[in-house]
Amino acid sequence: MALENKLGLQSSADLAREEERISKKKALELFETGALDRLEAGKFSSLRAIHKFLFDDIYDFAGELRTVNIAKGNFRFAPVMYLQAALDSIDKMPQSTFDEIIEKYVEMNVAHPFREGNGRSTRIWVDCILKAELHKVIDWSKVDKEDYLLAMERSPIKDIEIKHILKAALTDEVDSREVYMKGIDHSYYYEGYMAFKSEEL
Numbered sequence: 001m002a003l004e005n006k007l008g009l010q011s012s013a014d015l016a017r018e019e020e021r022i023s024k025k026k027a028l029e030l031f032e033t034g035a036l037d038r039l040e041a042g043k044f045s046s047l048r049a050i051h052k053f054l055f056d057d058i059y060d061f062a063g064e065l066r067t068v069n070i071a072k073g074n075f076r077f078a079p080v081m082y083l084q085a086a087l088d089s090i091d092k093m094p095q096s097t098f099d100e101i102i103e104k105y106v107e108m109n110v111a112h113p114f115r116e117g118n119g120r121s122t123r124i125w126v127d128c129i130l131k132a133e134l135h136k137v138i139d140w141s142k143v144d145k146e147d148y149l150l151a152m153e154r155s156p157i158k159d160i161e162i163k164h165i166l167k168a169a170l171t172d173e174v175d176s177r178e179v180y181m182k183g184i185d186h187s188y189y190y191e192g193y194m195a196f197k198s199e200e201l
Contacts, residue, residue, distance in 0.1 A: 003116055005058055015058075023054045023120060027184045030054075031177060036124070041132035042095045042104065044087045044113070051114055051121040059116065066115040075153055077112035086111045098136075098170075101129050102163045106155040123183040131174045140182035142169040 002015040009015045030036050030053055039046035052063025065084070070077050078086045090111060093104045105126040112118045127137040143165060151162040173179045 003059070006060065007058060019055075019058060019117075022057055023117070024181070024184055026054045026057070027120070027124065028177070028181065030124070031180050036128055039128060041129045042091075042093075042101075044091055044108075046128065047108065047113070047121055047125045050124050051117055054121060055117050061115050062117075063114075065113050068115065070112060070115070073153070078110055083111060083113060087113060095129050095133055098130075098134060098167060099163060101126065101133060102166060103159060104129070106152075106159050106162065109152060110156050120184045127180070127183060130170070135174060136170045136172055137174050137179060138166055138169050138183070139171040139173070139179050140169065140185065141179075 002009050002012045005015055007015070007018055009018060030050065035053075036050075039049060048063045055062035065087075067080060069079055086107070090104060090107050093107065094100045095104055105122065108122055108125070109118070114121070123138075123140070130136050130138065147165055148162075151165050155162045171179060
């Protein structure tokens with residue numbers, strides 16, 4: 001069964017295809033209008049704005065905090081009752097070095113503030129921080145999908161692996177449309193749709 005959506009789609013596969021098409025188009029619009037550069041890098045309010053823009057045509061909950069506990073495989077994301085406190089804490093985390101930025105990214109992934117679409121939104125969000133602070137972004141085409149997923153799963157316990165993977169993919173091509181679009185590319189955000197699909201608890 002598909003998540004309830006504005007498109008009236010009942011099939012998860014159909015919804016995934018439409019999500020990809022619409023969110024890619026919206027993400028490109030975010031980039032080309034310069035809207036991302038006007039957001040405050042590293043703040044949850046900016047992540048919320050990104051999520052709302054990407055998914056407002058698809059879900060009623062676009063930009064809204066989730067109200068259910070969710071898990072992906074054996075990993076449980078932040079419980080709803082602690083979610084706002086976690087986000088307040090993440091907002092205050094430093095972000096002046098690469099290590100600090102990735103630590104912030106890891107914590108936002110653990111928070112997983114939205115019901116769906118966290119990966120896409122948060123990859124754009126972390127690139128906004130890297131661009132603002134270090135004048136770098138991640139070239140996601142240089143990140144192996146399986147290595148990335150496994151490293152992200154382990155990152156709350158040990159983040160050295162995800163730092164190594166992402167550092168190796170840094171580029172100073174911060175204004176490249178092609179590099180930017182890799183962050184929301186199908187091969188990354190699909191993330192094994194059936195195997196890794198977030199489940200309500």
